[in-house]
Amino acid sequence: MNILIGTILLWGLVALTWxxxxxxxxxxTALTATANLAAFTLPRLFVAMIGAALLAELMPADRIEQLFGRDAGLRALLLATLLGPITPGGAFVSFALAAAALKVGATPAAALTYVTSWSLFSLTKLLAYEMPFMGARTMAQRLALSLPIPLVVGAIASLF
Structure with missing residues (x-):
């Protein structure tokens, strides 16, 4: 049912845009830009999904479940918060890792915490973009203010 609702909303957005x-x-111009974006994204998405499936087979399921499973509690959220920033690569890597971890026993709360932490604190983005453009002081302020966000996301996700 959720897929149907999402599909209807997307087609409504397409009609409104048209x-x-x-x-x-x-x-x-819009169709050309859409085709270019799809040509850029779809091959990467395809490789990421295959990579996630293969990675799930390589991940030690018992260890993932021990560290990020139902019984891990707050420790899982803290570890996911720490691992997010040090994950190399872009969204295709991070989301593939999260999907693979979910497949082998991680809780959705741990996966959401990891992805949120990566999104907010990725070292590659911090060092390559944020610090040079915004300065060290502004970056430190943003980091300090947003530090609890992944844990809050994980805690809320744990309720469901």
């Missing part, structure tokens, strides 16, 4: 882009030239 109406808002009244001229044929703007529609053509």
């Amino acid at each position: 109406v808002k882009l009244a001229s044929p030239a703007r529609r053509r």
Whole structure:
């Protein structure tokens, strides 16, 4: 049922966008940009999903369940918060790792904490972009203010 609702909402958004882009030239530009984005993203997504499936087979299920399973509690959330920032690569790596961990016994709360932590604190983004553009002081302030967010996300996810 959720997939049906999501599909209906997406098609509604497509229809609204089509109406808002009244001229044929703007529609053509939008379709070209969409095709370019799909051509860029789909191969990476395909490789990431295959990688996640293969990675799930390589992950030690008993160890993942011990560290990130139902009985791990707060320790799982803290470890996921620490591992997020040190994960190399982009979203295709992080989400593939989270999907693989879910497949072998990690709780959704631990996976959400990991992905949130990676999104907020990825060292590759911090060192390559944030510190040079925003400065060390501003970066440190943002880090201090957003540090509890992954744990809050994980705690809320644990309720469901």
